[in-house]
Structures are given as structure tokens and as C-alpha cells.
Amino acid sequence: MVQLVPPVSSSAASSELPLLSRLPPALFPLGRLAYNYWWSWQPGGEEVFRAVDPDRWEACGHNPIRLLIESSRLKEAAADQTLIARAAALEAALAAELAQPFANAPPASPDQPIAFICAEYAVHESLPIYSGGLGALAGDFLKEASDRRLPLVAIGLLYRRGYFHQRLDPSGWQHEWWSPERPDDMPALPVLSADGKPLTVSVPLRGERVAARIWRVEVGRIPLYLLDTAVPENSPLGRWVGAQLYVGNPDVRLMQYALLGVGAIRAFAAMGVRPAVVHLNEGHAALASIAIASEEASRGSPWPAALEAARHRVVFTTHTPVAAGNDSYANADVERILGELPSELGVDRGELFALGRWHGSNGEQRFGMTELALRTSRSANAVSRKHGEVAREMWQVLWPGKRAEAVPIVHVTNGVHLATWMAEPVRALLRRHLGTQWEANPANPWCWSAVEAIPDEELWAVRNELRSRLVDFVRSQSISDRLARGEPLDYVEQAARTFDPNVLTVGFARRVASYKRLNLLIQDPARALGLLRSPRPIQVIIAGKAHPRDDEAKRSVQLIFGLKHEATAGARVAFLEDYDLRIARAMVSGCDLWVNLPRPPLEASGTSGMKAAFNGGLNLSVLDGWWCEAFNGNNGWAIHSETTPDVLMQDARDAAALYGLLENEVVPLFYQRDASGVPRGWTQRIKSSLRTIGPAFCTARMLSDYLVHVYAAARKPS
Numbered sequence: 001m002v003q004l005v006p007p008v009s010s011s012a013a014s015s016e017l018p019l020l021s022r023l024p025p026a027l028f029p030l031g032r033l034a035y036n037y038w039w040s041w042q043p044g045g046e047e048v049f050r051a052v053d054p055d056r057w058e059a060c061g062h063n064p065i066r067l068l069i070e071s072s073r074l075k076e077a078a079a080d081q082t083l084i085a086r087a088a089a090l091e092a093a094l095a096a097e098l099a100q101p102f103a104n105a106p107p108a109s110p111d112q113p114i115a116f117i118c119a120e121y122a123v124h125e126s127l128p129i130y131s132g133g134l135g136a137l138a139g140d141f142l143k144e145a146s147d148r149r150l151p152l153v154a155i156g157l158l159y160r161r162g163y164f165h166q167r168l169d170p171s172g173w174q175h176e177w178w179s180p181e182r183p184d185d186m187p188a189l190p191v192l193s194a195d196g197k198p199l200t201v202s203v204p205l206r207g208e209r210v211a212a213r214i215w216r217v218e219v220g221r222i223p224l225y226l227l228d229t230a231v232p233e234n235s236p237l238g239r240w241v242g243a244q245l246y247v248g249n250p251d252v253r254l255m256q257y258a259l260l261g262v263g264a265i266r267a268f269a270a271m272g273v274r275p276a277v278v279h280l281n282e283g284h285a286a287l288a289s290i291a292i293a294s295e296e297a298s299r300g301s302p303w304p305a306a307l308e309a310a311r312h313r314v315v316f317t318t319h320t321p322v323a324a325g326n327d328s329y330a331n332a333d334v335e336r337i338l339g340e341l342p343s344e345l346g347v348d349r350g351e352l353f354a355l356g357r358w359h360g361s362n363g364e365q366r367f368g369m370t371e372l373a374l375r376t377s378r379s380a381n382a383v384s385r386k387h388g389e390v391a392r393e394m395w396q397v398l399w400p401g402k403r404a405e406a407v408p409i410v411h412v413t414n415g416v417h418l419a420t421w422m423a424e425p426v427r428a429l430l431r432r433h434l435g436t437q438w439e440a441n442p443a444n445p446w447c448w449s450a451v452e453a454i455p456d457e458e459l460w461a462v463r464n465e466l467r468s469r470l471v472d473f474v475r476s477q478s479i480s481d482r483l484a485r486g487e488p489l490d491y492v493e494q495a496a497r498t499f500d501p502n503v504l505t506v507g508f509a510r511r512v513a514s515y516k517r518l519n520l521l522i523q524d525p526a527r528a529l530g531l532l533r534s535p536r537p538i539q540v541i542i543a544g545k546a547h548p549r550d551d552e553a554k555r556s557v558q559l560i561f562g563l564k565h566e567a568t569a570g571a572r573v574a575f576l577e578d579y580d581l582r583i584a585r586a587m588v589s590g591c592d593l594w595v596n597l598p599r600p601p602l603e604a605s606g607t608s609g610m611k612a613a614f615n616g617g618l619n620l621s622v623l624d625g626w627w628c629e630a631f632n633g634n635n636g637w638a639i640h641s642e643t644t645p646d647v648l649m650q651d652a653r654d655a656a657a658l659y660g661l662l663e664n665e666v667v668p669l670f671y672q673r674d675a676s677g678v679p680r681g682w683t684q685r686i687k688s689s690l691r692t693i694g695p696a697f698c699t700a701r702m703l704s705d706y707l708v709h710v711y712a713a714a715r716k717p718s
């Protein structure tokens with residue numbers, strides 16, 4: 001048995017945390033808190049770190065470890081009795097939480113947990129191992145699992161170059177840069193073997209045995225293990241395998257997926273973790289099933305029985321209704337890249353290829369990770385009701401003879417983690433009016449019914465406060481973004497002068513992929529400018545990264561950017577560079593209107609609109625993904641976008657619908673005030689949105705669904 005790193009708690013001896021030796025003893029509680037991201041979703045958690053050294057906190061990207069290493073204000077902080085008392089109280093609360101027993105969650109138990117495998121996790125902006133929605137979902141999933149005391153362990157990759165940062169040039173063209181990430185600067189501790197050396201696992205890839213160390217990050221009660229290929233014994237290529245999230249080179253990406261899937265199962269075995277259920281969150285890690293079958297076979301089962309036993313333990317969530325998002329490979333490439341891996345796992349090459357093909361018998365077809373995951377899992381689910389329909393049609397070929405409706409892919413609609421995404425003023429307001437039951441049972445619609453009785457004035461005051469905070473954020477952020485681009489000083493200061501805390505604030509932020517149709521915002525420039533210039537104006541905040549290889553998406557950023565030559569647009573539109581969790585939190589809490597314009601049916605779920613709704617923002621969205629389930633006619637606005645083969649016509653029609661809703665419904669409702677200055681129609685819609693979206697789209701509801709309909713459910717027919 002290896003020695004697992006003990007969970008970090010107040011009982012952990014201070015010598016175990018390398019950071020503590022550098023700190024004044026009064027700051028030990030803060031140092032220990034820094035090693036568990038639990039602080040990041042507790043009220044007042046961020047404030048204790050910020051209070052140490054507000055400037056340094058911003059400069060080090062909200063990274064608590066770097067703050068405590070780099071700050072020159074530690075002496076002052078150690079003498080601040082209020083701060084020390086707050087840190088001690090938080091640490092005591094964390095220790096009390098960690099001391100609680102696990103929940104009863106069959107088939108999982110502390111000895112046989114659920115094992116969650118994902119290529120990305122958005123736990124916090126200081127751990128840059130995420131790119132977008134998949135990571136955000138995974139991060140929220142772990143936090144909810146912690147809150148629910150679910151026996152669950154998670155595993156992913158520690159990308160030493162993280163995900164790319166975005167910088168625009170003055171023409172609006174996106175450039176990418178990567179920053180080196182060091183585990184020493186992260187709240188990560190190495191997992192050690194019995195002899196005290198770093199525990200490693202290895203996977204043969206393209207002729208090299210690629211080794212990976214294992215790091216452990218605490219997310220409340222949930223350990224998140226991260227495989228790290230930056231070890232001396234690896235070649236430069238071996239080190240590169242795990243260096244960069246969604247690396248562009250398809251060969252390296254396949255190596256990365258194999259490392260994730262097979263490495264995860266080997267890491268669990270090396271650590272003595274025996275999962276009851278292995279949850280593949282997206283298809284990247286599909287080779288995990290083969291690795292589990294290989295374990296079964298090594299215990300003496302013949303291969304077909306071993307594969308069947310593996311299938312019995314694996315569940316799979318698909319997130320991608322875009323064909324290009326489901327990676328596939330020519331058989332020859334798989335042979336070349338995986339090299340010795342299939343024979344090491346004891347799987348026949350022909351059988352492996354057949355498991356990854358659309359039609360098992362056609363040797364010409366490509367090898368797909370999603371196909372492999374679908375064929376080697378006991379249950380498969382999409383991430384919204386609509387996506388369930390789309391996925392059943394998309395993958396019907398794998399179940400020849402079955403009608404689409406009978407294809408065994410169910411759905412569990414995504415949700416968002418309330419404590420992470422609901423800004424403190426909203427939480428305080430709801431706490432005052434919904435009572436104590438609400439936060440413990442956010443998935444229960446009854447607990448939200450008292451939303452209707454909240455005085456409009458109070459609700460509106462909170463919205464004004466959040467908008468005003470966002471405007472401050474945009475002012476400072478737009479100045480530094482524009483200065484860094486080398487823009488003329490007049491333009492640099494323009495948004496800071498003209499962004500207005502009383503103006504209807506519209507947000508659009510997400511990965512810039514072509515199907516998300518950022519360009520619809522300016523499809524009709526005259527109408528768009530009319531909305532910005534009107535005496536009852538809107539102001540617009542945009543953020544999002546285009547994939548480094550997606551020039552079409554980069555061009556749509558540039559097109560929006562071209563608007564800056566219009567004086568009004570420079571004053572009323574801000575593009576915030578380098579979209580991440582920090583920018584997302586600021587935007588979803590402060591925007592009055594959250595716009596989403598995907599080309600149906602390509603949005604699997606979408607979650608940013610849920611985050612906006614949790615803060616009293618209203619959604620205006622194309623009916624696709626989660627919005628099909630959420631929209632009820634008075635909790636936001638919808639664009640009915642029937643799919644047509646003529647994409648340009650569809651775009652023009654949907655853009656016209658967008659402008660029409662803004663001009664005729666959204667703007668009038670927002671600016672229609674009574675004598676006390678409150679827009680009663682608008683606050684009514686906020687209440688409807690909170691009351692209906694709160695219980696249905698929180699991770700509490702989502703995790704209950706996974707427990708009942710996926711983890712504990714019987715297997716699907718094959």
C-alpha cells in the first residue's frame with residue numbers, strides 16, 4: 001500500500017506543507033486554508049486572502065500560494081487580529097467539514113468511490129487547467145460532490161503550460177501566449193510512494209514509456225489527482241504530452257488522451273483506489289475502459305468477460321453535438337501513436353479498432369473516442385433534454401436496427417454550483433427572504449417560492465449594486481487592455497468615461513466558436529448602433545477566446561472589434577481580453593441581460609446563462625440546449641431558430657429577431673420605471689427567472705440525477 005497524502009486539515013503537521021516554513025506562525029491557518037480550494041466558495045473566503053495584500057492578490061491572479069510566497073506584507077497581516085480571527089474561523093469550519101462522515105451514496109462508498117475522469121477542470125482561476133464549458137461543469141461537479149459529502153475522487157492532467165492566454169492587437173486579431181505553471185506555485189502536493197519518493201505511473205506511447213507524477217489538489221472533501229509528464233526521465237516529446245490543454249497537434253492529442261485514460265486507471269491502482277464506478281466526462285479518456293478490462297483480465301478473466309466487467313463499471317457523459325468536436329483517427333495513426341499500448345493492455349488490435357468504429361466490420365472507418373466510450377460503458381448520457389434527442393440521432397448508427405428514440409442515451413441536464421456563482425449580495429438577499437432551508441435544499445422548488453415576496457426595491461438595489469461593480473471592473477480592465485494593445489490614449493480612456501452604472505448592460509461571453517454566432521450581434525450595424533445611441537441605450541460587454549487554429553472564429557472577433565472606429569461603439573462596447581473564471585464571475589453577476597445565439601442544435605447545454613440567472617440576470621437566448629427546458633414565456637426571452645439548410649438566411653432571420661426583442665421588449669421593460677425608480681416589469685421577470693431556474697439548474701439537482709439515473713441505475717442494453 002502506498003502512503004497517500006493525508007487531506008490537508010488543521011490536524012496536519014505544519015511541516016507537511018512546504019509553504020508554512022516561510023510564514024509567520026500567526027499565518028499558519030491561512031497557509032493551511034490555501035491548500036484546499038474549499039475557501040473559494042465560502043462566504044468571506046476570498047476576502048481573507050485579499051486582505052493580506054490586495055495589490056499582490058490581483059497581481060498573482062488570485063493564487064493563494066503565490067500570494068503567501070510573494071507578498072511583502074506578511075508581517076502586517078500577521079499582526080492584523082481581525083484577519084487572523086477570520087482565517088482561524090474558516091480553518092475551523094473546514095476541519096469540521098472534513099471530519100464529517102461520507103454520505104450514503106450506493107453503489108459508491110469511501111472504500112469504493114466514484115472516479116471522475118475529465119481532461120479539464122475549472123476549479124478556480126489560479127489553477128489554469130480548463131478552457132471552457134466542459135471544465136466549468138467538471139469544477140462545479142467536484143464542489144457539489146464535496147458539499148454533498150459524496151465518496152468521489154477525480155483525475156485529470158496537470159498542464160505545465162495551462163491553456164492559452166489571449167491578447168488582441170489593435171486590429172482586433174487574436175494572439176496567443178502561454179505561461180509556464182509550476183506545481184510549487186499551486187496548492188498541489190505530490191503523491192508519494194511507500195519509500196517517500198514521488199509516485200509515478202507510465203504509459204507506452206509511440207515507442208516511449210511516458211511517465212507521469214501524480215499531484216493532489218484538494219477541492220473541499222474531494223481529491224483531484226493530476227498527472228504531470230514534466231519528469232526528468234521523459235524525452236522532450238514525452239514531457240510535451242501533458243504540457244498543453246487541447247494541444248493543436250492531433251498526434252500529441254491522441255497521446256494525451258491515452259495518457260489520461262490509461263494513466264488514470266494505473267494511478268488509481270498505484271494509490272490503492274478501487275472505484276465502484278468510473279465516470280468518463282466526455283470521450284477523451286475512453287481508453288480507461290480498456291485499461292479496466294486489462295486489469296480484470298490480469299486477474300484471470302478471459303477477455304470477453306473482462307471487457308464485460310469493465311463495461312459494467314463505466315458510465316459516459318457526451319458533451320459534443322458537433323462532429324468536429326468528437327476526435328477521430330485513421331487506424332494507421334492509432335497503430336503508430338499507441339504503439340505497444342494495445343498489446344500491453346492485452347487487447348486485440350482488430351477488436352480495439354472495431355470498438356472505436358461506427359460500423360464494427362468496416363476496416364476503413366476511423367477510430368473515434370466517443371464511439372469507443374459508447375461501446376464500453378454501461379450508461380451514456382447527454383447534458384440537456386434537447387441534446388439527448390440530438391445525441392440519440394447522431395449515434396443511432398451504433399445501434400443498427402434501433403429507432404433513434406430507442407437509442408440508449410439518456411440525459412442529465414447540466415447545472416451550476418450555487419455558492420460559486422451567486423454573488424454575495426444576492427445570496428444575502430435570498431438568505432433574508434427564503435429562510436434557512438433554501439441553501440441546504442436548492443433543488444427543491446418550494447424553497448424558492450418566497451422569491452415572489454421579496455420587495456422589488458430590495459431586489460432592484462442589489463441589481464444596481466452588482467451592475468455598478470461590473471462597470472467599475474470594466475472601466476479598469478478596459479483601460480489596461482487598451483493600453484497593452486498600444487491604442488491611442490483617447491480611446492484607452494473612452495469606456496472608462498462612458499460606461500454607465502445606470503445603463504442596461506448586456507453580456508456575451510463564451511468560447512468564440514463559429515456556431516456560437518458572435519457575429520449576429522453586428523449583423524445589422526445600423527440597428528446595432530441605434531441601440532447603443534438611443535436615449536435609452538444599451539452597453540455591451542463581450543469576452544471570449546477563439547481556438548488558436550480557428551481563423552474563422554478569430555475573424556468574427558476582429559469584425560466586432562472593427563466597430564471601435566464608430567465613436568458610440570468605443571464608448572458603449574467593451575471587449576474584455578483573456579476570458580476566464582474571474583471575468584466570467586464579474587460578468588454573470590453584473591449583466592442585466594445575458595445573450596446566447598448558438599446555431600441549433602449545436603449547443604449541448606450551455607451553462608453561463610444559468611450563472612447569470614442565479615444573479616438576477618435575464619436570458620435572451622436561441623432555443624437550444626438548456627434554454628429549451630428553462631424558458632417559460634416570462635423568465636427571459638427566446639429566439640425560435642428553426643434549422644434551415646440556408647445558414648445565411650438563418651443568421652439574418654435570427655439577428656432580426658434579436659434586434660426586434662431588444663428594441664420592442666427588453667429596452668422598454670428595463671427603462672419603464674415607476675415613481676420610486678423601480679422597473680416593476682423587469683423585477684417581476686427576475687423573480688420568475690430566479691424561482692424557476694434556481695432549483696432546476698443548480699448542481700444539487702444535477703448531482704441527484706447522476707446518483708439516481710446514472711450511478712445507481714442498471715446498465716443500458718447493448
Ligand SMILES: *Cc1c(COP(=O)(O)O)cnc(C)c1O
Pocket residue numbers: 131132133134136509510511579580581584585605606607608609611
Ligand atoms: C460557465 C463558463 C463557460 C461555459 O459557458 P457556456 O455558456 O456554456 O458557453 C465557459 N467559460 C467559462 C470561463 C465559464 O465560467
